[in-house]
Amino acid sequence: MDETAATEDKGLAADGTIRREGSVERVRTEFAPVVGAARVRVAEAFGPARLHSAYLYGSVPRGTAIPGVSDLDLLVALREGPTARDRAAADGAAAALDSAFPVIDGVGVLLFSVETLLGEADRHDAGFLLACLCTPLLGEDLAVRLPRYRPTSLLARETNGDLALALPRWRDRAAGATSGEARLRLSRGIARHLVRTAFTLVMPHWGGWTSDLGRSAELFARHYPHHPERAAQVRAAAAVARTPSREPGVLTALIDDLGPWLAAEYTAAHGTKAPRPGG
Known part of the structure; x- marks a missing residue:
């Protein structure tokens, strides 16, 4: 076996499951203000009646984002399925963040219901995204209610x-x-x-x-x-x-x-x- 292949980091925990990538501690200093603003904007856009939790994913929480080039990716878990009003609120928050912070080039917001994220149908799609690729930003972390994933x-x-x-x-x-x-x-x-x-x-x-x-x-x-x-x-x-x-x-x-x-x-x-x- 190639020595490099044998020793390379495959992103796995000791039990062979996929480690969760990213954390707020890895956010580079340049991106800290936009992450803070995103926390406020998301909370204001949806409010406690609609918002269950929110997460970062992508290069910003991995600490690999490039100022002026990378975008900001957010996932929002809603207590019930997304409505047209929710999507308009997400678009408004994204546009406001994008225009206010030149350090990012675009903002994407994914909307899911808690039921979808925890459901069987999306267990290895949206559920995997949240559990392994997302970093908690607001609210209860749904990852604790999802399984550990393997590269299958x-x-x-x-x-x-x-x-x-x-x-x-x-x-x-x-x-x-x-x-x-x-x-x-x-x-x-x-x-x-x-x-x-x-x-x-x-x-x-x-x-x-x-x-x-x-x-x-x-x-x-x-x-x-x-x-x-x-x-x-x-x-x-x-x-x-x-x-x-x-x-x-x-x-x-x-x-x-x-x-x-x-x-x-x-x-x-x-x-x-x-x-x-x-x-």
Whole structure:
């Protein structure tokens, strides 16, 4: 066995389950003010009657965010299912934070009900996101009511086994992205999704977890040596995720070349994500 592979950190606890990544202690000094403001904005936007808890995830709580480049990702757990008013409140809070803090480039807010986050249907999708990839910001931490997760094929299927369904939506959005700014944001989101899918494709074989996109691309390349052209595309996608592009051709390559191949490979390896209620 390769010595590096044998000793590398696979993001696991001593019992072989995936460690929770990120913490408020890892937030870099530059991002502390926006995290503090997010805590206040979320509490004000939803209030105690609607808000159960809120969380950070992504590069900010991992301590890897880049000032002026990285975005701020929030997950909000509501006592009941999200309404149109809740979504408007989330959009308003996100816009206010984004305009007030140049240290971040965009704010994303995911809304879930407590029932969804703890439910069986989303146990290995939204539940995994909260339990392993989210850092508590406000309220009771729902992670204590969720299981410990392992890097299995089930986890791969339920987190990223819906790529084939995403591709038509991405094509529609790309067709409507007529400005360079729109293509910039779209290329970043799609590239991230594809790199994470490439990583979770090989995750069970590697036996660990990482959210680092560069490392994800290299792990895919390590486990797909017979497809060097695809490894090069995944590495290129990781680069686009860090430095998005305004060029239409970049979106075309991601959506119409790498995406369909990856979706087919994923389905063959892990199957497709189980349908969600009402989905």
